[in-house]
Amino acid sequence: MRTHERVVAVCCFLLICAASLTAFDRQSNADYRARRLALADKVGNSVVVLFAAMESEEGLSPFRQDNNFYYLSGSNEPGAALLIAPSAPATEHSAARPYTEILFLPAHNFRKEKWTGPKLGPEDPKAPEITGFDRVEPLDKMRDELANLVGMAPVYTDVVDAPEESPSTRPLQWLARANAFPFSNFEDVKPLIGELREHKDAGELALIRHATEASKAAHRKMLKTMRPGLTENQIAGLMVGEFEFHGCERPAYAPIVGAGFNSTVLHYSANSGTIHDGDIVVMDVAGEYSMYASDITRTVPANGHFTPRQREIYEIVLGAQRAVMQAFVSGKSVLRGQGPDSLYKVAYDYINTHGKDLHGQPLGKYFIHGLGHPVGLEVHDYGTSGPNIVLGPAMVFTIEPGIYIPEEKIGVRIEDIYEVDKSGKLIDLTGDLPHTADEVEAAMKP
Numbered sequence: 001m002r003t004h005e006r007v008v009a010v011c012c013f014l015l016i017c018a019a020s021l022t023a024f025d026r027q028s029n030a031d032y033r034a035r036r037l038a039l040a041d042k043v044g045n046s047v048v049v050l051f052a053a054m055e056s057e058e059g060l061s062p063f064r065q066d067n068n069f070y071y072l073s074g075s076n077e078p079g080a081a082l083l084i085a086p087s088a089p090a091t092e093h094s095a096a097r098p099y100t101e102i103l104f105l106p107a108h109n110f111r112k113e114k115w116t117g118p119k120l121g122p123e124d125p126k127a128p129e130i131t132g133f134d135r136v137e138p139l140d141k142m143r144d145e146l147a148n149l150v151g152m153a154p155v156y157t158d159v160v161d162a163p164e165e166s167p168s169t170r171p172l173q174w175l176a177r178a179n180a181f182p183f184s185n186f187e188d189v190k191p192l193i194g195e196l197r198e199h200k201d202a203g204e205l206a207l208i209r210h211a212t213e214a215s216k217a218a219h220r221k222m223l224k225t226m227r228p229g230l231t232e233n234q235i236a237g238l239m240v241g242e243f244e245f246h247g248c249e250r251p252a253y254a255p256i257v258g259a260g261f262n263s264t265v266l267h268y269s270a271n272s273g274t275i276h277d278g279d280i281v282v283m284d285v286a287g288e289y290s291m292y293a294s295d296i297t298r299t300v301p302a303n304g305h306f307t308p309r310q311r312e313i314y315e316i317v318l319g320a321q322r323a324v325m326q327a328f329v330s331g332k333s334v335l336r337g338q339g340p341d342s343l344y345k346v347a348y349d350y351i352n353t354h355g356k357d358l359h360g361q362p363l364g365k366y367f368i369h370g371l372g373h374p375v376g377l378e379v380h381d382y383g384t385s386g387p388n389i390v391l392g393p394a395m396v397f398t399i400e401p402g403i404y405i406p407e408e409k410i411g412v413r414i415e416d417i418y419e420v421d422k423s424g425k426l427i428d429l430t431g432d433l434p435h436t437a438d439e440v441e442a443a444m445k446p
Contacts, residue, residue, distance in 0.1 A: 024076070024249075025210070025290040027203035029132025032074040035196060036101055039072065040086040042192045046153040048084040049146070050189070051168040052077060055116055062250065063116075066167045067377040068158060068193050070291055075131055077120055079106040081142055081171065082133075085149045100149065103133040104142045146180040155181055156189035194382035198374065199394040204292060205419060208375065208396055211289035212417055212429045214246035215296050218285060219433055223443040228277040228302050232257040236271045239285045248287030252294060252379045256284035259302060263411030264404040266369055275302045280310050282411050286379075293379040295398050296430055297415030304444040310410055311437050312355060313403050316363065317412045318435060320350040320401040324371065330424030334388045335372050335397065341390075344371040347401040357405060366405050372398040375417055393420050396429075 039048060053066045055078035065076050073082050085100040105122040113119060120127060127136035137145065159168045175181070200208065218239035225238055236255040244250075258268040260279040275281060279302040286294040299317075301310060327333070327346045338345050352364030374381040374389065374397045381396075391397065400415035416430040434443045 025207060026074055027201075027207075029074065031201060031203050032072060033101075033132055034201075036072050036082075036084050037099075038196055039189075039192060040084050040099065042195075043084075043086060043156050043189075044153065045086065045088045045151075046156050046187065047086075047146075047149055048072075048082075048156045048189055049168070049172070050082050050157060051166075051171045052080040053167045054079055055112075064250075065291065067291070068190065069167065071193060071197060071377060073103060073131070073133075075103065077105055079139070080104060081139060083142070083145060083149070091151075097149065100135075101133055102135045102137055102145060103127075103131050104137050104139040106139045143175060143178050143180045146175065150181040150184050153184065154187040155184045156187045156192065158188070158190055159186060190382075197376055197382045198389060200376060200396055200419075201394070204376065205394070205396070207290050207292035208294065208417075208419075209429060211248060211252065211287055211292050211294040212296070214243040214248045214289060215252075215286035215294040216430060216433055217246050218242040218287070219283070219296060219298050220443070222283060222285075222298070223300065223434065223440070224446075226275070226281065226300055226302060226304075226444060228275055228279070230275050232259055232262070232271040232273050232275060232281075235275070235281070235283065236285065239283065240287070243285075243287035246287075248289045250288050252286045252288040253284075256282065256297075258282045258411065261406060261409045263299070264406045264409065265411070266402075266404065277303050278307065280306075280410055280412065282413055284413065284415065288379075291377055293375055293377070293381075294429075295375050295379050295415060295417055296433070297400060297413045298433065298440075299412045299414060300440050300444060304441060306437050306441065309408065310412075313363075313405070313410055313412050314414075314437050316351060316354045317401050317403055317414050318437075319354060320347040320367075321399055321414055321416070323347065323350045324399050324401070325426060325428070328391070328426045330420055330426075331390060331392045333391050335391065336370060336388045343391075343399070347371050347399075351401065351403060358407060363403055363405075366403045367401060368404055369400075369402065372400050372415075391420060393422050393424060395420050 050069050052069045055063045081104040083102045087099040088097040090096040108121050122138040157168050158166050159172050221242045222239050236257045254269040257271050259275040259281045262268045262273055263280050263282040281302050282299050284297040286296045324343045324346050332341050333343050334341050336344050351367050352362045355363050396419050398415050398417050402413035404411040416428050419427045434440045
């Protein structure tokens, strides 16, 4: 092979590898259909109507699909809509209805597609095969389909009486004015979808693991790069670039890199400070892969060596995390509260009985946030603001105790992401990252 042919071949290989790293990883159509059928079982004789997120006019802002719409459809088409109608027997007022699912796609806007790229159109004969929906129709037909399917029962959607802004708000207002559901009121579908989203299927678990592997690579890169004189933003940029190199599309949340006093600010995101010798640095940074998030926090000494006081606080936080892992019982443990099954109480009690502040007071008051949260399509996935979820198989969540002492400019958080397997065993997806103070210092050596 000639030299230039070898160069071309190598370039082609690298392009193929790059494409494989960044390609969107969608689950099978059967997985999304199973979710639609499961939701149909929850809504009785009602129908479900949801709208996709809209794309910015010229694609200047990155498009990201609405989480619930994606969960049910697997579709990344902007401006789409879906309708799910469970089978229903004949009644005095209506004929029998078979199970119906329709994906509505907007007509092509070829001028806009020159800016944002080609879209799947409703006229494409392969659209049902591509999307996995029984029917794919033009968005303009949605009003007529609703008029045929909606009776007296409520319509389940993500907009209720006084809605927060969502992709469904304006389209539903238009459909209401067009008399698409004259005898129905709206019910909130989010809690029903949330019940499904609490437990991850095998495909979701694989995507979360991928996001976590890429995010771990970013933390390992940070450990080898960290040194005094760098800025917080340089570390944040380094880590984002690393997990995106490993396939993530974007950060799962705004990266947090806080040195010195900034390490004590829980959701510090300015990342504008300089890292000084002797600082302790908190990095809460992770990526999103194919819509699914990870969430990892590590705390390190800027110069590679903990001071005795930094090490003391670090080991208390690590001890609290390990106490929680030891106390975990599948099907019984919860993340919040002060009850006998509360993992938060385990962590708080450990922190409050180990070590003192400079005034001789217990450290519990410096643990200023919750112990953890579910992770999935959102980094704070469904359940973080609802009822306290009993943790069990197929659930993914973080355990993240922390101590933040502004007076001493010491903030320590250790956050790992966990999965509960079918047997109820707690699996630390980030268990191969450095955990102990000695492991952190060893990993930071040149």
